[in-house]
Amino acid sequence: MKKFTKLAAHAAPLPVANIDTDQIIPKQFLSTVERTGLSRGLFFDMRFLSDGSPNPDFVLNQPAYSGAKILITGPNFGCGSSREHAPWALLDYGIECVISTSFADIFFNNCFKNGVLPLVLEAAQVDALMNQANGQNARFEIDLAAQTLTAPDGSVYHFEIDPGRKKSLLEGLDEIGQSLMQHNQISEYEHKRKLMTPWLG
Template sequence: MEPLRTHKGLVCPLNRTNVDTDQIIPKQFLKRIERSGFGQFLFYHWRFDDNGNPRPDFPLNDAKYKDASILVAGENFGCGSSREHAPWAVQDFGFKVIIAPSYADIFKNNCVKNGILAIQASEEQVQAIMEKAESEGYTLTVNLEEQVVYDHEGLEVKFDIAPYPKQMLLNGWDEIGVTLTYEEKINHYELVHQQP
Protein backbone atom coordinates (compact mmCIF):
# COMPACT_ATOMS: atom_id res chain seq x y z
CA MET A 1 0.00 0.00 0.00
CA GLU A 2 1.05 3.59 -0.53
CA PRO A 3 1.86 5.72 2.53
CA LEU A 4 -0.68 8.45 3.21
CA ARG A 5 0.78 11.52 4.90
CA THR A 6 -0.59 14.62 3.17
CA HIS A 7 -3.19 14.40 0.44
CA LYS A 8 -4.77 17.21 -1.56
CA GLY A 9 -7.74 16.19 -3.64
CA LEU A 10 -10.98 17.12 -5.33
CA VAL A 11 -14.05 16.59 -3.12
CA CYS A 12 -17.19 14.72 -4.19
CA PRO A 13 -20.30 15.08 -1.98
CA LEU A 14 -22.62 12.10 -1.39
CA ASN A 15 -25.40 13.66 0.65
CA ARG A 16 -26.94 10.39 1.85
CA THR A 17 -27.09 8.72 5.26
CA ASN A 18 -26.97 5.02 6.17
CA VAL A 19 -25.13 4.06 2.99
CA ASP A 20 -24.73 0.31 3.38
CA THR A 21 -22.13 -1.94 1.83
CA ASP A 22 -24.64 -3.42 -0.63
CA GLN A 23 -25.21 0.08 -2.01
CA ILE A 24 -21.46 0.68 -2.11
CA ILE A 25 -20.84 -2.57 -4.03
CA PRO A 26 -23.92 -4.66 -4.91
CA LYS A 27 -23.72 -8.39 -4.21
CA GLN A 28 -23.87 -9.47 -7.87
CA PHE A 29 -20.40 -7.95 -8.41
CA LEU A 30 -18.63 -9.88 -5.65
CA LYS A 31 -17.46 -12.73 -7.91
CA ARG A 32 -13.98 -11.38 -8.61
CA ILE A 33 -11.10 -13.03 -6.75
CA GLU A 34 -8.68 -10.10 -6.96
CA ARG A 35 -8.99 -6.74 -5.18
CA SER A 36 -8.99 -4.64 -8.35
CA GLY A 37 -11.78 -3.95 -10.81
CA PHE A 38 -14.53 -3.17 -8.29
CA GLY A 39 -14.48 0.60 -8.83
CA GLN A 40 -16.56 0.37 -12.00
CA PHE A 41 -19.41 -1.04 -9.88
CA LEU A 42 -19.21 1.50 -7.03
CA PHE A 43 -22.74 2.72 -6.13
CA TYR A 44 -23.90 0.87 -9.25
CA HIS A 45 -27.66 1.13 -8.75
CA TRP A 46 -27.38 4.84 -7.94
CA ARG A 47 -25.00 5.60 -10.80
CA PHE A 48 -26.85 3.67 -13.52
CA ASP A 49 -30.46 3.04 -14.49
CA ASP A 50 -31.93 -0.38 -15.32
CA ASN A 51 -30.55 -0.14 -18.87
CA GLY A 52 -27.02 0.63 -17.69
CA ASN A 53 -27.19 4.32 -18.62
CA PRO A 54 -25.56 6.84 -16.25
CA ARG A 55 -28.04 8.75 -14.10
CA PRO A 56 -27.32 12.46 -14.68
CA ASP A 57 -28.43 13.45 -11.17
CA PHE A 58 -25.86 11.28 -9.33
CA PRO A 59 -22.70 13.17 -8.23
CA LEU A 60 -20.18 10.60 -9.47
CA ASN A 61 -21.63 11.02 -12.97
CA ASP A 62 -21.08 14.79 -12.90
CA ALA A 63 -18.01 15.85 -14.90
CA LYS A 64 -17.02 18.37 -12.22
CA TYR A 65 -16.28 15.48 -9.83
CA LYS A 66 -14.19 13.49 -12.30
CA ASP A 67 -10.98 12.37 -10.61
CA ALA A 68 -12.29 13.22 -7.11
CA SER A 69 -10.23 11.50 -4.44
CA ILE A 70 -12.08 12.67 -1.30
CA LEU A 71 -15.63 11.44 -0.67
CA VAL A 72 -17.85 13.27 1.82
CA ALA A 73 -20.94 11.39 3.01
CA GLY A 74 -23.66 11.33 5.67
CA GLU A 75 -23.75 9.49 8.99
CA ASN A 76 -23.45 5.71 9.39
CA PHE A 77 -21.45 5.25 6.19
CA GLY A 78 -20.55 1.63 5.40
CA CYS A 79 -23.26 -0.02 7.52
CA GLY A 80 -24.69 -3.43 6.65
CA SER A 81 -22.63 -6.51 5.86
CA SER A 82 -18.92 -6.70 6.62
CA ARG A 83 -17.80 -7.26 3.01
CA GLU A 84 -14.26 -6.02 2.45
CA HIS A 85 -15.18 -5.51 -1.19
CA ALA A 86 -16.79 -2.17 -0.18
CA PRO A 87 -13.50 -0.38 0.61
CA TRP A 88 -11.92 -2.16 -2.36
CA ALA A 89 -14.54 -0.54 -4.63
CA VAL A 90 -14.13 2.87 -2.99
CA GLN A 91 -10.36 2.72 -3.40
CA ASP A 92 -10.42 1.26 -6.91
CA PHE A 93 -12.67 4.13 -8.02
CA GLY A 94 -9.96 6.53 -6.84
CA PHE A 95 -10.97 7.70 -3.37
CA LYS A 96 -8.19 7.89 -0.79
CA VAL A 97 -10.11 9.70 1.97
CA ILE A 98 -13.70 9.54 3.22
CA ILE A 99 -15.17 12.16 5.56
CA ALA A 100 -18.43 11.39 7.39
CA PRO A 101 -20.04 11.99 10.80
CA SER A 102 -19.97 8.26 11.64
CA TYR A 103 -19.12 4.85 10.20
CA ALA A 104 -19.91 1.23 10.78
CA ASP A 105 -16.96 -0.08 12.82
CA ILE A 106 -16.14 -3.02 10.53
CA PHE A 107 -16.18 -0.83 7.43
CA LYS A 108 -13.92 1.76 9.08
CA ASN A 109 -11.44 -0.95 10.15
CA ASN A 110 -11.50 -2.43 6.64
CA CYS A 111 -10.69 1.02 5.24
CA VAL A 112 -7.52 1.25 7.35
CA LYS A 113 -6.46 -2.27 6.32
CA ASN A 114 -6.75 -1.20 2.69
CA GLY A 115 -5.06 2.20 2.94
CA ILE A 116 -8.14 4.47 3.05
CA LEU A 117 -8.36 7.20 5.68
CA ALA A 118 -11.92 7.37 7.10
CA ILE A 119 -12.19 10.69 8.95
CA GLN A 120 -14.95 11.32 11.44
CA ALA A 121 -16.16 14.94 11.60
CA SER A 122 -19.22 16.59 13.11
CA GLU A 123 -22.45 16.77 11.12
CA GLU A 124 -22.05 20.56 10.92
CA GLN A 125 -18.52 20.24 9.54
CA VAL A 126 -19.58 17.59 7.02
CA GLN A 127 -22.52 19.72 5.89
CA ALA A 128 -20.24 22.73 5.44
CA ILE A 129 -17.85 20.67 3.30
CA MET A 130 -20.75 19.31 1.22
CA GLU A 131 -22.03 22.81 0.52
CA LYS A 132 -18.58 23.99 -0.53
CA ALA A 133 -18.17 20.89 -2.72
CA GLU A 134 -21.16 21.99 -4.81
CA SER A 135 -18.88 24.55 -6.44
CA GLU A 136 -16.63 23.28 -9.20
CA GLY A 137 -13.04 22.41 -8.35
CA TYR A 138 -13.41 22.42 -4.56
CA THR A 139 -10.37 20.75 -2.98
CA LEU A 140 -9.30 19.82 0.52
CA THR A 141 -5.89 19.10 1.97
CA VAL A 142 -5.68 16.26 4.47
CA ASN A 143 -2.64 16.20 6.75
CA LEU A 144 -2.64 12.87 8.58
CA GLU A 145 0.48 13.64 10.62
CA GLU A 146 -1.12 16.81 12.02
CA GLN A 147 -4.64 15.24 11.97
CA VAL A 148 -6.23 18.20 10.22
CA VAL A 149 -8.29 18.84 7.07
CA TYR A 150 -8.32 22.31 5.55
CA ASP A 151 -9.14 24.29 2.42
CA HIS A 152 -7.89 27.62 1.03
CA GLU A 153 -11.05 29.39 2.27
CA GLY A 154 -10.38 29.14 6.01
CA LEU A 155 -12.10 25.85 6.80
CA GLU A 156 -10.16 23.69 9.26
CA VAL A 157 -11.32 20.38 10.73
CA LYS A 158 -9.23 18.57 13.31
CA PHE A 159 -9.84 14.82 13.60
CA ASP A 160 -8.94 11.98 15.93
CA ILE A 161 -7.31 8.73 14.94
CA ALA A 162 -5.83 6.01 17.16
CA PRO A 163 -2.03 5.60 17.02
CA TYR A 164 -2.07 2.08 15.51
CA PRO A 165 -4.17 2.85 12.40
CA LYS A 166 -2.37 6.17 12.02
CA GLN A 167 0.99 4.41 11.84
CA MET A 168 -0.40 1.85 9.38
CA LEU A 169 -1.61 4.59 7.04
CA LEU A 170 1.46 6.82 7.42
CA ASN A 171 3.75 3.92 6.54
CA GLY A 172 1.55 2.23 3.95
CA TRP A 173 1.37 -0.97 5.99
CA ASP A 174 -1.32 -3.61 5.99
CA GLU A 175 -1.34 -6.10 8.87
CA ILE A 176 1.28 -8.28 7.17
CA GLY A 177 3.45 -5.19 6.75
CA VAL A 178 3.13 -4.47 10.48
CA THR A 179 4.19 -8.06 11.26
CA LEU A 180 7.21 -7.71 8.97
CA THR A 181 8.49 -4.78 11.05
CA TYR A 182 9.26 -7.46 13.66
CA GLU A 183 11.07 -9.69 11.15
CA GLU A 184 14.46 -9.38 12.87
CA LYS A 185 12.98 -10.36 16.25
CA ILE A 186 11.00 -13.22 14.68
CA ASN A 187 14.14 -14.55 12.97
CA HIS A 188 16.09 -14.28 16.24
CA TYR A 189 13.37 -16.16 18.14
CA GLU A 190 13.30 -18.92 15.53
CA LEU A 191 17.09 -19.20 15.62
CA VAL A 192 17.18 -19.46 19.42
CA HIS A 193 14.31 -21.95 19.58
CA GLN A 194 15.33 -24.25 16.76
CA GLN A 195 14.73 -27.95 17.35
CA PRO A 196 17.99 -29.93 17.66
Template sequence: MLQPFLLHKGKVAVLDRDNVDTDQIIPKQFLKRTERTGYGRFAFYDWRYKGDYEPNPDFELNRPEFAGATILAAGENFGCGSSREHAPWALGDYGFKVIIAPSFADIFHQNCLKNGILPIRLEKEKITEFMEKANSVGVELTVNLADQIIWADTGLAAAFEIDPHWKDMLINGRDEIAYTLIHEDRIRQFEESRIV
Protein backbone atom coordinates (compact mmCIF):
# COMPACT_ATOMS: atom_id res chain seq x y z
CA MET A 1 0.00 0.00 0.00
CA LEU A 2 1.04 3.55 -0.74
CA GLN A 3 0.16 6.72 1.14
CA PRO A 4 -3.14 8.13 -0.19
CA PHE A 5 -2.58 11.26 -2.26
CA LEU A 6 -5.37 13.83 -1.96
CA LEU A 7 -3.90 17.26 -1.37
CA HIS A 8 -0.25 18.20 -1.24
CA LYS A 9 1.33 21.56 -0.45
CA GLY A 10 5.06 21.93 -0.84
CA LYS A 11 8.01 24.04 -1.80
CA VAL A 12 9.10 23.96 -5.44
CA ALA A 13 12.67 23.21 -6.55
CA VAL A 14 13.70 24.00 -10.11
CA LEU A 15 15.71 21.77 -12.43
CA ASP A 16 15.41 23.69 -15.67
CA ARG A 17 17.09 21.09 -17.88
CA ASP A 18 15.64 19.13 -20.79
CA ASN A 19 16.21 15.41 -21.39
CA VAL A 20 17.23 14.52 -17.84
CA ASP A 21 17.65 10.77 -18.15
CA THR A 22 17.33 8.05 -15.54
CA ASP A 23 21.11 7.54 -15.37
CA GLN A 24 21.43 11.17 -14.30
CA ILE A 25 18.63 10.73 -11.77
CA ILE A 26 20.21 7.57 -10.30
CA PRO A 27 23.57 6.53 -11.78
CA LYS A 28 24.08 2.85 -12.62
CA GLN A 29 26.69 2.18 -9.90
CA PHE A 30 23.94 2.53 -7.27
CA LEU A 31 21.60 -0.08 -8.76
CA LYS A 32 23.13 -2.99 -6.83
CA ARG A 33 20.98 -2.41 -3.75
CA THR A 34 18.06 -4.77 -3.19
CA GLU A 35 15.92 -2.40 -1.10
CA ARG A 36 13.59 0.23 -2.52
CA THR A 37 14.68 2.76 0.09
CA GLY A 38 17.87 4.68 0.70
CA TYR A 39 18.35 5.91 -2.87
CA GLY A 40 17.70 9.58 -2.10
CA ARG A 41 21.29 10.35 -1.18
CA PHE A 42 22.42 9.05 -4.58
CA ALA A 43 19.87 11.05 -6.60
CA PHE A 44 21.59 13.26 -9.22
CA TYR A 45 24.91 12.05 -7.80
CA ASP A 46 27.12 13.20 -10.70
CA TRP A 47 25.67 16.72 -10.64
CA ARG A 48 24.97 16.99 -6.93
CA TYR A 49 28.43 16.21 -5.59
CA LYS A 50 31.99 17.17 -6.46
CA GLY A 51 33.30 13.93 -5.01
CA ASP A 52 33.12 12.13 -1.69
CA TYR A 53 29.60 13.53 -1.20
CA GLU A 54 30.85 17.12 -1.06
CA PRO A 55 27.91 19.23 -2.31
CA ASN A 56 28.48 20.96 -5.64
CA PRO A 57 27.38 24.58 -5.12
CA ASP A 58 26.72 24.95 -8.85
CA PHE A 59 24.00 22.28 -8.89
CA GLU A 60 20.53 23.82 -8.86
CA LEU A 61 18.99 21.55 -6.24
CA ASN A 62 21.81 22.34 -3.79
CA ARG A 63 20.59 25.94 -3.49
CA PRO A 64 19.66 26.57 0.17
CA GLU A 65 16.23 27.93 -0.77
CA PHE A 66 15.32 24.60 -2.36
CA ALA A 67 16.09 22.58 0.79
CA GLY A 68 13.09 20.51 1.80
CA ALA A 69 11.32 20.93 -1.55
CA THR A 70 8.72 18.27 -2.30
CA ILE A 71 7.73 19.46 -5.78
CA LEU A 72 10.18 19.38 -8.69
CA ALA A 73 9.67 21.62 -11.72
CA ALA A 74 11.69 20.21 -14.62
CA GLY A 75 12.23 20.54 -18.37
CA GLU A 76 11.08 18.58 -21.40
CA ASN A 77 11.34 14.78 -21.65
CA PHE A 78 12.10 14.23 -17.98
CA GLY A 79 13.03 10.64 -17.09
CA CYS A 80 14.14 9.55 -20.54
CA GLY A 81 16.72 6.79 -21.02
CA SER A 82 16.48 3.37 -19.45
CA SER A 83 13.35 2.08 -17.77
CA ARG A 84 14.90 1.65 -14.31
CA GLU A 85 12.32 1.89 -11.56
CA HIS A 86 15.11 3.04 -9.26
CA ALA A 87 14.69 6.58 -10.67
CA PRO A 88 11.32 7.25 -9.00
CA TRP A 89 12.55 5.38 -5.91
CA ALA A 90 15.46 7.85 -5.69
CA LEU A 91 13.24 10.89 -6.30
CA GLY A 92 10.70 9.74 -3.73
CA ASP A 93 13.40 9.01 -1.17
CA TYR A 94 14.89 12.46 -1.89
CA GLY A 95 11.52 13.87 -0.83
CA PHE A 96 9.68 14.66 -4.05
CA LYS A 97 5.95 13.89 -4.11
CA VAL A 98 5.14 15.75 -7.36
CA ILE A 99 7.10 16.33 -10.56
CA ILE A 100 5.92 18.96 -13.02
CA ALA A 101 7.28 18.94 -16.57
CA PRO A 102 6.10 19.66 -20.11
CA SER A 103 6.68 16.00 -21.01
CA PHE A 104 7.93 12.75 -19.50
CA ALA A 105 9.33 9.54 -20.91
CA ASP A 106 6.39 7.11 -20.95
CA ILE A 107 7.93 4.34 -18.83
CA PHE A 108 9.25 6.80 -16.27
CA HIS A 109 5.79 8.40 -16.08
CA GLN A 110 4.22 5.00 -15.36
CA ASN A 111 6.91 4.10 -12.83
CA CYS A 112 6.22 7.34 -10.93
CA LEU A 113 2.51 6.58 -10.71
CA LYS A 114 3.21 3.01 -9.58
CA ASN A 115 5.38 4.35 -6.77
CA GLY A 116 3.06 7.10 -5.49
CA ILE A 117 4.73 10.09 -7.16
CA LEU A 118 2.39 12.35 -9.14
CA PRO A 119 3.87 13.36 -12.52
CA ILE A 120 2.00 16.40 -13.91
CA ARG A 121 2.26 17.50 -17.52
CA LEU A 122 1.76 21.24 -17.98
CA GLU A 123 2.35 23.62 -20.85
CA LYS A 124 5.93 24.86 -20.95
CA GLU A 125 4.79 28.49 -20.54
CA LYS A 126 2.97 27.65 -17.29
CA ILE A 127 5.94 25.71 -15.90
CA THR A 128 8.21 28.63 -16.82
CA GLU A 129 5.97 30.90 -14.71
CA PHE A 130 6.26 28.55 -11.73
CA MET A 131 10.04 28.28 -12.25
CA GLU A 132 10.51 32.04 -12.42
CA LYS A 133 8.61 32.53 -9.17
CA ALA A 134 10.52 29.71 -7.45
CA ASN A 135 13.86 31.10 -8.62
CA SER A 136 13.14 34.70 -7.62
CA VAL A 137 11.07 34.69 -4.44
CA GLY A 138 10.40 31.02 -3.83
CA VAL A 139 7.00 29.46 -4.24
CA GLU A 140 4.82 26.87 -2.55
CA LEU A 141 2.30 25.04 -4.66
CA THR A 142 -0.85 23.25 -3.62
CA VAL A 143 -1.79 20.19 -5.66
CA ASN A 144 -5.39 19.03 -5.43
CA LEU A 145 -5.58 15.65 -7.15
CA ALA A 146 -9.35 15.25 -6.76
CA ASP A 147 -10.01 18.51 -8.62
CA GLN A 148 -6.91 18.16 -10.83
CA ILE A 149 -5.66 21.66 -10.16
CA ILE A 150 -2.38 23.12 -8.98
CA TRP A 151 -1.99 26.64 -7.63
CA ALA A 152 0.24 29.05 -5.74
CA ASP A 153 -0.80 31.72 -3.23
CA THR A 154 0.63 34.27 -5.67
CA GLY A 155 -2.29 33.60 -8.01
CA LEU A 156 -0.62 31.21 -10.43
CA ALA A 157 -2.86 28.25 -11.22
CA ALA A 158 -3.23 25.45 -13.76
CA ALA A 159 -5.47 22.47 -14.37
CA PHE A 160 -3.93 19.13 -15.27
CA GLU A 161 -5.02 15.82 -16.77
CA ILE A 162 -4.54 12.36 -15.31
CA ASP A 163 -5.80 8.95 -16.33
CA PRO A 164 -8.87 8.13 -14.15
CA HIS A 165 -7.45 4.71 -13.20
CA TRP A 166 -4.23 6.22 -11.84
CA LYS A 167 -6.10 9.05 -10.16
CA ASP A 168 -8.16 6.47 -8.27
CA MET A 169 -5.06 4.44 -7.42
CA LEU A 170 -3.23 7.47 -5.98
CA ILE A 171 -6.21 8.85 -4.06
CA ASN A 172 -6.79 5.45 -2.46
CA GLY A 173 -3.09 4.74 -1.86
CA ARG A 174 -3.13 1.54 -3.89
CA ASP A 175 -0.27 -0.09 -5.72
CA GLU A 176 -0.94 -2.79 -8.32
CA ILE A 177 -0.92 -5.59 -5.73
CA ALA A 178 -3.47 -3.77 -3.56
CA TYR A 179 -5.60 -3.17 -6.66
CA THR A 180 -5.51 -6.88 -7.50
CA LEU A 181 -6.53 -7.79 -3.94
CA ILE A 182 -9.73 -5.74 -4.33
CA HIS A 183 -10.84 -8.59 -6.59
CA GLU A 184 -9.62 -11.32 -4.25
CA ASP A 185 -13.08 -12.95 -3.91
CA ARG A 186 -13.58 -13.09 -7.67
CA ILE A 187 -10.08 -14.47 -8.15
CA ARG A 188 -10.74 -17.17 -5.55
CA GLN A 189 -14.08 -18.06 -7.16
CA PHE A 190 -12.41 -18.33 -10.54
CA GLU A 191 -9.61 -20.51 -9.18
CA GLU A 192 -12.10 -22.78 -7.40
CA SER A 193 -14.14 -23.13 -10.59
CA ARG A 194 -11.05 -24.35 -12.42
CA ILE A 195 -10.31 -27.16 -9.95
CA VAL A 196 -11.17 -30.54 -11.40
Protein backbone atom coordinates (compact mmCIF):
# COMPACT_ATOMS: atom_id res chain seq x y z
CA MET A 1 0.00 0.00 0.00
CA LYS A 2 1.32 3.46 -0.92
CA LYS A 3 2.24 5.70 2.00
CA PHE A 4 0.05 8.73 2.62
CA THR A 5 2.06 11.51 4.25
CA LYS A 6 1.36 14.81 2.52
CA LEU A 7 -0.86 15.70 -0.41
CA ALA A 8 -0.87 18.96 -2.36
CA ALA A 9 -3.48 18.96 -5.09
CA HIS A 10 -6.63 20.59 -6.37
CA ALA A 11 -10.05 19.32 -5.41
CA ALA A 12 -13.27 18.50 -7.22
CA PRO A 13 -16.55 19.54 -5.57
CA LEU A 14 -19.38 17.02 -5.66
CA PRO A 15 -22.10 18.50 -3.40
CA VAL A 16 -24.35 15.45 -3.38
CA ALA A 17 -25.51 13.64 -0.23
CA ASN A 18 -25.88 9.88 0.23
CA ILE A 19 -23.74 8.77 -2.71
CA ASP A 20 -23.79 4.99 -2.37
CA THR A 21 -21.22 2.44 -3.45
CA ASP A 22 -23.27 1.45 -6.50
CA GLN A 23 -22.97 5.05 -7.72
CA ILE A 24 -19.26 5.06 -6.95
CA ILE A 25 -18.66 1.79 -8.84
CA PRO A 26 -21.71 0.10 -10.43
CA LYS A 27 -22.22 -3.66 -10.12
CA GLN A 28 -21.22 -4.46 -13.72
CA PHE A 29 -17.62 -3.54 -12.87
CA LEU A 30 -17.35 -5.92 -9.90
CA SER A 31 -16.45 -9.08 -11.82
CA THR A 32 -12.73 -8.55 -11.19
CA VAL A 33 -10.58 -8.72 -8.07
CA GLU A 34 -7.88 -6.65 -9.74
CA ARG A 35 -7.42 -3.19 -8.26
CA THR A 36 -6.37 -1.61 -11.54
CA GLY A 37 -8.65 -0.65 -14.40
CA LEU A 38 -11.59 0.17 -12.15
CA SER A 39 -11.28 3.89 -12.83
CA ARG A 40 -13.29 3.41 -16.04
CA GLY A 41 -16.34 2.56 -13.91
CA LEU A 42 -15.94 5.29 -11.29
CA PHE A 43 -19.20 7.30 -11.06
CA PHE A 44 -20.10 5.66 -14.37
CA ASP A 45 -23.77 6.66 -14.43
CA MET A 46 -22.84 10.24 -13.52
CA ARG A 47 -19.81 10.57 -15.79
CA PHE A 48 -21.41 9.22 -18.95
CA LEU A 49 -24.62 9.84 -20.86
CA SER A 50 -26.90 7.06 -22.12
CA ASP A 51 -25.08 7.02 -25.47
CA GLY A 52 -21.73 6.43 -23.72
CA SER A 53 -20.35 9.91 -24.27
CA PRO A 54 -18.93 11.91 -21.35
CA ASN A 55 -21.45 13.99 -19.43
CA PRO A 56 -20.12 17.57 -19.72
CA ASP A 57 -21.99 18.60 -16.58
CA PHE A 58 -20.24 16.11 -14.33
CA VAL A 59 -17.43 17.72 -12.37
CA LEU A 60 -14.71 15.17 -13.16
CA ASN A 61 -15.33 15.64 -16.89
CA GLN A 62 -14.68 19.37 -16.71
CA PRO A 63 -11.16 20.48 -17.73
CA ALA A 64 -10.73 22.62 -14.61
CA TYR A 65 -10.88 19.52 -12.44
CA SER A 66 -8.81 17.18 -14.57
CA GLY A 67 -6.33 15.35 -12.36
CA ALA A 68 -8.05 16.25 -9.09
CA LYS A 69 -6.76 14.08 -6.25
CA ILE A 70 -9.21 15.33 -3.64
CA LEU A 71 -12.99 14.95 -3.72
CA ILE A 72 -15.18 17.19 -1.57
CA THR A 73 -18.64 15.75 -1.25
CA GLY A 74 -21.90 15.64 0.68
CA PRO A 75 -22.70 13.70 3.86
CA ASN A 76 -23.02 9.92 4.20
CA PHE A 77 -20.63 9.21 1.35
CA GLY A 78 -20.12 5.52 0.56
CA CYS A 79 -23.41 4.21 1.94
CA GLY A 80 -25.04 1.09 0.52
CA SER A 81 -23.39 -2.29 -0.08
CA SER A 82 -20.00 -3.09 1.39
CA ARG A 83 -17.94 -3.29 -1.80
CA GLU A 84 -14.22 -2.73 -1.41
CA HIS A 85 -14.11 -1.92 -5.12
CA ALA A 86 -15.31 1.60 -4.23
CA PRO A 87 -12.03 2.84 -2.70
CA TRP A 88 -10.14 0.80 -5.32
CA ALA A 89 -11.91 2.71 -8.09
CA LEU A 90 -11.29 6.09 -6.43
CA LEU A 91 -7.59 5.36 -5.98
CA ASP A 92 -7.24 3.95 -9.50
CA TYR A 93 -8.72 7.20 -10.84
CA GLY A 94 -6.21 9.18 -8.77
CA ILE A 95 -8.36 10.35 -5.87
CA GLU A 96 -6.38 9.93 -2.67
CA CYS A 97 -8.60 11.86 -0.24
CA VAL A 98 -12.35 12.31 0.16
CA ILE A 99 -13.65 15.12 2.37
CA SER A 100 -17.12 15.00 3.87
CA THR A 101 -19.04 15.55 7.08
CA SER A 102 -19.73 11.81 7.39
CA PHE A 103 -19.04 8.45 5.76
CA ALA A 104 -20.73 5.07 5.85
CA ASP A 105 -18.82 2.87 8.32
CA ILE A 106 -17.77 0.04 6.01
CA PHE A 107 -16.63 2.39 3.25
CA PHE A 108 -14.78 4.48 5.85
CA ASN A 109 -12.90 1.41 7.10
CA ASN A 110 -12.17 0.17 3.57
CA CYS A 111 -10.56 3.50 2.69
CA PHE A 112 -7.92 3.12 5.39
CA LYS A 113 -7.23 -0.46 4.31
CA ASN A 114 -6.45 0.75 0.79
CA GLY A 115 -4.56 4.01 1.30
CA VAL A 116 -7.39 6.53 0.79
CA LEU A 117 -7.83 9.21 3.46
CA PRO A 118 -11.51 9.80 4.38
CA LEU A 119 -11.31 13.21 6.03
CA VAL A 120 -14.20 14.27 8.30
CA LEU A 121 -14.84 17.97 8.91
CA GLU A 122 -17.74 20.05 10.17
CA ALA A 123 -20.47 21.10 7.74
CA ALA A 124 -19.44 24.77 7.71
CA GLN A 125 -15.84 23.79 6.97
CA VAL A 126 -16.84 21.46 4.15
CA ASP A 127 -19.03 24.20 2.66
CA ALA A 128 -16.13 26.67 2.80
CA LEU A 129 -13.79 24.20 1.10
CA MET A 130 -16.43 23.37 -1.49
CA ASN A 131 -16.62 27.06 -2.41
CA GLN A 132 -12.85 27.24 -2.79
CA ALA A 133 -12.56 24.19 -5.00
CA ASN A 134 -12.72 26.26 -8.16
CA GLY A 135 -10.33 24.55 -10.51
CA GLN A 136 -6.64 24.01 -11.03
CA ASN A 137 -5.57 27.25 -9.37
CA ALA A 138 -7.07 26.17 -6.05
CA ARG A 139 -4.47 24.08 -4.25
CA PHE A 140 -5.22 22.22 -1.05
CA GLU A 141 -2.47 20.88 1.19
CA ILE A 142 -2.97 17.97 3.57
CA ASP A 143 -0.36 17.07 6.19
CA LEU A 144 -1.36 13.79 7.80
CA ALA A 145 1.34 13.82 10.47
CA ALA A 146 0.26 17.29 11.62
CA GLN A 147 -3.43 16.45 10.98
CA THR A 148 -3.98 19.70 9.12
CA LEU A 149 -5.59 20.77 5.87
CA THR A 150 -4.60 24.12 4.40
CA ALA A 151 -7.21 25.64 2.10
CA PRO A 152 -6.42 27.78 -0.96
CA ASP A 153 -7.23 30.96 1.01
CA GLY A 154 -4.66 30.02 3.66
CA SER A 155 -7.12 28.83 6.30
CA VAL A 156 -5.85 25.86 8.28
CA TYR A 157 -8.25 23.18 9.45
CA HIS A 158 -7.35 20.55 12.04
CA PHE A 159 -8.89 17.11 11.67
CA GLU A 160 -9.15 14.14 14.00
CA ILE A 161 -8.04 10.63 13.06
CA ASP A 162 -7.61 7.38 14.95
CA PRO A 163 -3.90 7.01 15.88
CA GLY A 164 -3.72 3.42 14.61
CA ARG A 165 -5.26 4.29 11.25
CA LYS A 166 -3.02 7.34 10.97
CA LYS A 167 0.04 5.17 11.58
CA SER A 168 -1.00 2.62 8.96
CA LEU A 169 -1.45 5.34 6.32
CA LEU A 170 1.82 7.06 7.16
CA GLU A 171 3.71 3.77 6.97
CA GLY A 172 1.76 2.42 3.99
CA LEU A 173 0.74 -0.73 5.83
CA ASP A 174 -2.53 -2.56 5.23
CA GLU A 175 -3.64 -5.38 7.56
CA ILE A 176 -1.40 -7.93 5.81
CA GLY A 177 1.54 -5.55 5.96
CA GLN A 178 0.98 -5.00 9.67
CA SER A 179 0.93 -8.75 10.23
CA LEU A 180 4.18 -9.19 8.29
CA MET A 181 5.83 -6.67 10.61
CA GLN A 182 5.44 -9.37 13.28
CA HIS A 183 7.15 -12.02 11.12
CA ASN A 184 9.82 -12.91 13.70
CA GLN A 185 7.31 -13.33 16.51
CA ILE A 186 5.03 -15.43 14.30
CA SER A 187 7.91 -17.69 13.26
CA GLU A 188 9.03 -18.07 16.87
CA TYR A 189 5.51 -19.03 17.95
CA GLU A 190 5.18 -21.60 15.15
CA HIS A 191 8.53 -23.14 16.07
CA LYS A 192 7.56 -23.46 19.77
CA ARG A 193 4.18 -24.88 18.82
CA LYS A 194 5.79 -27.66 16.75
CA LEU A 195 8.07 -28.56 19.68
CA MET A 196 5.22 -28.62 22.18
CA THR A 197 2.67 -30.41 19.95
CA PRO A 198 4.62 -32.51 17.43
CA TRP A 199 1.58 -34.71 16.77
CA LEU A 200 -0.12 -31.76 15.06
CA GLY A 201 2.59 -31.69 12.40
